[in-house]
Amino acid sequence: MHLEIERKFLVRGEAFKSMASHTLEMVQAFLSTDPERTVRVRKIDDRGWLTIKGITEAGGTTRREWEFPISGEEAETLLEICLPGAIHKTRYRVPFEGLDFEVDEFHDQNEGLVLAEVELSSEAQEVALPDWIDEEVTGDPAYYNSQLSIKPYTTWNK
Numbered sequence: 840m841h842l843e844i845e846r847k848f849l850v851r852g853e854a855f856k857s858m859a860s861h862t863l864e865m866v867q868a869f870l871s872t873d874p875e876r877t878v879r880v881r882k883i884d885d886r887g888w889l890t891i892k893g894i895t896e897a898g899g900t901t902r903r904e905w906e907f908p909i910s911g912e913e914a915e916t917l918l919e920i921c922l923p924g925a926i927h928k929t930r931y932r933v934p935f936e937g938l939d940f941e942v943d944e945f946h947d948q949n950e951g952l953v954l955a956e957v958e959l960s961s962e963a964q965e966v967a968l969p970d971w972i973d974e975e976v977t978g979d980p981a982y983y984n985s986q987l988s989i990k991p992y993t994t995w996n997k
Contacts, residue, residue: 844901849975850972867881885910887908890904900962935969942954955972
């Protein structure tokens with residue numbers, strides 16, 4: 840088990856793209872979107888992962904996470920039985936001030952949403968923010984991928 844400690848932010852503009860060390864195209868869907876226990880299947884190229892996440896603790900930054908590598912074929916098979924609402928996104932890895940920001944540019948039903956996450960070693964860790972970071976949305980369930988699969992960004996009344 841891994842304790843995931845992360846903060847999440849909206850992103851403005853596209854300046855992060857020129858700073859990215861690499862990008863990945865991914866698809867992910869959920870076997871369970873229960874807020875107390877999500878079960879996600881993710882596929883990137885010919886690799887897959889099965890991830891179980893526990894409930895987010897008060898403050899929204901910390902939760903338990905179990906992640907298991909699976910084959911691309913297993914991921915494809917599991918994606919077929921997942922709940923509706925698969926998420927397609929491009930992930931940019933952006934190093935900044937000693938940390939790696941993962942910036943997700945969403946596609947399809949979540950088009951127009953760009954989120955940055957940064958994993959921390961503790962909740963108290965100080966984080967320098969790049970100028971392309973906008974509002975913090977850590978702990979807002981609407982921005983959890985499991986919830987975006989149920990209520991996509993393009994359906995929000997903005």
